[in-house]
Amino acid sequence: MAAKKPENMAFEDALDELDSIVAELESGDISLENALKKFERGIALARNSQQKLTQAEQRVDILLQADDEAPLTEFDTHNE
Numbered sequence: 001m002a003a004k005k006p007e008n009m010a011f012e013d014a015l016d017e018l019d020s021i022v023a024e025l026e027s028g029d030i031s032l033e034n035a036l037k038k039f040e041r042g043i044a045l046a047r048n049s050q051q052k053l054t055q056a057e058q059r060v061d062i063l064l065q066a067d068d069e070a071p072l073t074e075f076d077t078h079n080e
Contacts, residue, residue: 003041006048018045
């Protein structure tokens, strides 16, 4: 089964996979080629997870704004 694209994964699932990758890399029991593939996957997962965290922080900031007179705007989840 092919691995899901990081952008299609739930945040928690991406973290679980990232933890697994780190454990594999730290064990040192994999070939260099496989380690590089795992490292590349880990970087993609970490970057996407960071982006999701940033978006969540922005949403929280918007919700916590004290200005009741501020106009409502739609949150853009596709902003990269």
